[in-house]
Amino acid sequence: xxxxxxxxxxxxxxxxxxxxxxDVMAAFPITPSTEIPQYFSKFIADGxxxxxxxxxxxxxxxxxxxxxxSAAGARAVTATSSAGLAYMFEMLYVVxxxxxxxxxAVVNRALSAPININNDHSDSMGARDTGWIQIYAETNQExxxxxxxxxxxxxxxxxxxxxxxxxxxxxxxVSNIELLEDSEVKDFVGEYMPDEYLLxxxxxxxxxxxGVSSYYMExxxxxxxxxxxxxxxxxxxxxxxxxLSGRKYSFFEEYKMDDAEVALLIIGSSAGTAKASVxxxxxxxxxVGLIKLRVFRPFPRESLAKAMCKVKAVAIMxxxxxxxxxxxxxxxxxxxxxxxxxxxxxxxxYIYGLGGRDITVEHFCExxxxxxxxxxxxxxxxxxxxxxxxxxxFK
Amino acid sequence: xxLKKASLINANSTWQEVTLAGEIYEPSTSLLFNTGEWRVNKxxxxxxxxxxxxxxxxxCPDSSIPVKDGKRLEFDYFHCKGCGICAAVCPVNAITxxxxx
Numbered sequence: 118x119x120x121x122x123x124x125x126x127x128x129x130x131x132x133x134x135x136x137x138x139x140d141v142m143a144a145f146p147i148t149p150s151t152e153i154p155q156y157f158s159k160f161i162a163d164g165x166x167x168x169x170x171x172x173x174x175x176x177x178x179x180x181x182x183x184x185x186x187s188a189a190g191a192r193a194v195t196a197t198s199s200a201g202l203a204y205m206f207e208m209l210y211v212v213x214x215x216x217x218x219x220x221x222a223v224v225n226r227a228l229s230a231p232i233n234i235n236n237d238h239s240d241s242m243g244a245r246d247t248g249w250i251q252i253y254a255e256t257n258q259e260x261x262x263x264x265x266x267x268x269x270x271x272x273x274x275x276x277x278x279x280x281x282x283x284x285x286x287x288x289x290x291v292s293n294i295e296l297l298e299d300s301e302v303k304d305f306v307g308e309y310m311p312d313e314y315l316l317x318x319x320x321x322x323x324x325x326x327x328g329v330s331s332y333y334m335e336x337x338x339x340x341x342x343x344x345x346x347x348x349x350x351x352x353x354x355x356x357x358x359x360x361l362s363g364r365k366y367s368f369f370e371e372y373k374m375d376d377a378e379v380a381l382l383i384i385g386s387s388a389g390t391a392k393a394s395v396x397x398x399x400x401x402x403x404x405v406g407l408i409k410l411r412v413f414r415p416f417p418r419e420s421l422a423k424a425m426c427k428v429k430a431v432a433i434m435x436x437x438x439x440x441x442x443x444x445x446x447x448x449x450x451x452x453x454x455x456x457x458x459x460x461x462x463x464x465x466x467y468i469y470g471l472g473g474r475d476i477t478v479e480h481f482c483e484x485x486x487x488x489x490x491x492x493x494x495x496x497x498x499x500x501x502x503x504x505x506x507x508x509x510x511f512k
Numbered sequence: 513x514x515l516k517k518a519s520l521i522n523a524n525s526t527w528q529e530v531t532l533a534g535e536i537y538e539p540s541t542s543l544l545f546n547t548g549e550w551r552v553n554k555x556x557x558x559x560x561x562x563x564x565x566x567x568x569x570x571x572c573p574d575s576s577i578p579v580k581d582g583k584r585l586e587f588d589y590f591h592c593k594g595c596g597i598c599a600a601v602c603p604v605n606a607i608t609x610x611x612x613x
Contacts, residue, residue, distance in 0.1 A: 215533045313537060325534075328534050332521075332534065336533065338527035339528070
């Protein structure tokens with residue numbers, strides 16, 4: 118029996134965590150994720166959960182403690198943002214490459230400099246090649262739902278999962294939410310029972326051995342396979358969760374794509390704003406659509422390319438710069454996925470929302486207008502663009 | 513299918529056969545690994561000079577000088593990396609380092 122409540126995205130994660138009751142949480146505070154360990158340590162202090170909280174001196178240590186706990190056989194979690202995630206970088210690789218199913222709540226925030234505490238995706242996008250599964254949320258409800266599914270996915274695939282949400286937008290914005298019963302969540306995630314773990318005294322185990330060049334590459338290839346093999350598990354987790362909650366998830370959501378002529382591809386909370394502009398333009402008879410990517414790692418290359426091929430021009434939205442001279446991270450990957458298809462759409466990139474810069478319904482309408490120019494002229498123009506930046510050339 | 517026994521995994525094993533994350537499910541598997549092939553110089557003992565003082569034994573960083581019944585035996589050349597510490601500490605110069613073939 119679902120329970121209706123209202124809470125912020127951070128509260129939603131802390132409450133999901135309370136329902137799951139992991140064995141270990143190791144965390145260090147950083148805005149805007151601080152509330153997650155803050156709320157959760159209150160549950161511990163009040164005796165509501167029996168989780169061991171490790172108050173570490175840094176995020177590098179937080180991830181190291183999670184690694185140790187997970188290798189020992191515990192269900193381990195942490196939460197972080199921005200510089201904290203960057204500080205974990207070395208350990209992100211080690212945890213993923215050791216196949217340890219740590220679940221981390223990432224509350225997306227810009228990276229310095231200049232120092233900025235607001236939302237963009239440069240932190241988790243910077244960690245996109247560390248071997249972690251990455252799931253992004255549009256709403257507080259999705260944050261909660263993704264967080265619970267993350268344990269099922271992580272432990273079935275033996276891969277760590279980042280559950281990402283937009284700093285301050287969902288993390289601090291309070292909205293209506295439907296919580297599952299504690300027992301439903303506990304049943305869904307089950308008891309964590311790894312086959313092998315360090316504390317299994319009857320069977321000595323070595324984790325993180327030296328891998329000389331005659332073995333290293335085979336081990337990496339196997340790791341890449343684990344990421345490939347996680348795709349059906351992510352689907353399976355979503356199906357089981359839908360049966361429980363009535364809320365359906367997949368790798369991405371298509372919004373009014375069936376007869377769309379142009380579309381946006383977007384990640385995170387801004388999808389909500391973009392949907393409002395789709396509705397507005399639809400009311401004016403314009404055939405516009407939207408694809409909201411939920412799972413960035415593993416990247417759903419084939420199905421996403423197929424969805425983008427429904428339109429003639431697609432704007433790929435990046436809330437992160439990659440300073441690559443060829444567009445943001447999502448652009449590189451999504452556009453790449455189109456390469457082998459015969460009837461591919463024009464694909465252009467917009468960098469938007471850096472450091473918490475607002476993006477509005479009007480901005481999205483302008484992007485759709487640009488897409489119709491491409492649609493009519495068959496000329497994509499400059500494919501690497503910005504939205505919402507002041508530019509002397511256009512004053 | 514992943515092989516769990518370390519002795520079954522070698523430099524010809526495919527990615528399907530190696531263990532996930534290179535995990536090792538049994539103790540003492542470094543015994544299986546030929547670190548001796550890294551050697552450039554090789555220690556040789558002159559058994560006429562050796563007094564069996566055993567000083568070389570604790571100095572060996574690779575536990576490659578086996579001892580039985582209070583006496584050292586021939587070097588474990590499968591694991592000896594040829595660092596030369598044994599030759600440097602031997603008080604009677606019974607160990608010399610020669611070029612590996």
